[in-house]
Amino acid sequence: xxxxxxxxxxxxxxxxxxxxxxxxxxxxxxxxxxxxxxxxxxxxxxxxxxxxxxxxxxxxxxxxxxxxxxxxxxxxxxxxxxxxxxxxxxxxxxxxxxxxxxxxxxxxxxxxxxxxxxxxxxxxxxxxxxxxxxxxxxxxxxxxxxxxxxxxxxxxxxxxxxxxxxxxxxxxxxxxxxxxx
Numbered sequence: 375x376x377x378x379x380x381x382x383x384x385x386x387x388x389x390x391x392x393x394x395x396x397x398x399x400x401x402x403x404x405x406x407x408x409x410x411x412x413x414x415x416x417x418x419x420x421x422x423x424x425x426x427x428x429x430x431x432x433x434x435x436x437x438x439x440x441x442x443x444x445x446x447x448x449x450x451x452x453x454x455x456x457x458x459x460x461x462x463x464x465x466x467x468x469x470x471x472x473x474x475x476x477x478x479x480x481x482x483x484x485x486x487x488x489x490x491x492x493x494x495x496x497x498x499x500x501x502x503x504x505x506x507x508x509x510x511x512x513x514x515x516x517x518x519x520x521x522x523x524x525x526x527x528x529x530x531x532x533x534x535x536x537x538x539x540x541x542x543x544x545x546x547x548x549x550x551x552x553x554x555x
Contacts, residue, residue, distance in 0.1 A: 417500070418530025421520045422542035426550035430515035433549060434485045434507045437517070440477045446552055447545040462492065471495060478502070497526035498533060517546055 426433060436446050441455035441463045449468055456462040461477040474493040481487070485507040494501070503521035510516055519542040525533055 416524070416529065417522045418498075418525050418534045419520065419522050420534040420537035420542060421518070422538050422546055423516060423518045424543075424546040424550055425510060425514060425516045426546075427514055428550065428553050429513055430485060430507050430509035432553060433515050433517060434482075436549065436552070437485075437505050437507055438480060438482070438487060440480075440487065440489070446549050447541075448548050449541060449544055496533065498523040498530065499526070500524045517549065519546060 436442070439445070441453060441460055443463065443465065444450040444453035447453075450465055451468045452464075452466045454464050456464065463475050463477075465473040465475065467473070472493075472495075473491065475489050476492050478488045478490060479486075486504060488502060488504045490503065491501040501521060501523040503519070506518045506520075508516045508518075521534075521537055521542075523530065523533075
């Protein structure tokens with residue numbers, strides 16, 4: 375019917391159901407509403423790099439001593455190993471934040487270690503950090519400190535910047551200054 379008012383002004387819900395006829399003996403199943411798919415949460419990354427006027431072996435000895443972070447990092451007030459498990463350390467920062475970190479891997483040949491958070495107050499999950507020491511001749515080395523994590527909200531850029539400036543850069547500067555008279 376060319377002048378049918380319902381055909382000229384279609385009603386969205388009604389017209390969709392009419393477009394899919396139900397055959398005799400079939401039931402019309404209700405369809406779940408379509409929601410946009412949630413994007414998988416991306417990882418954020420924090421990174422700092424420093425060349426030091428120290429031999430790689432000397433720097434690696436300090437980095438490798440996982441429970442002794444407070445010995446060289448000025449932002450860490452205390453760092454202690456769990457009794458019977460030196461692969462887990464409890465940290466207290468100079469501003470009173472408490473953290474527990476677990477060592478995942480150490481490679482003395484490549485001079486790398488990886489660790490992650492066990493307990494922390496930060497709005498993130500899946501935190502994994504890596505420190506890597508590389509020789510740059512006999513008396514110099516470079517150290518790269520990176521971390522990846524999933525921020526609870528947003529892209530994590532602000533939190534990554536806090537880790538970079540407030541933890542990694544400060545720590546690497548202090549580590550580079552050690553051993554110089």
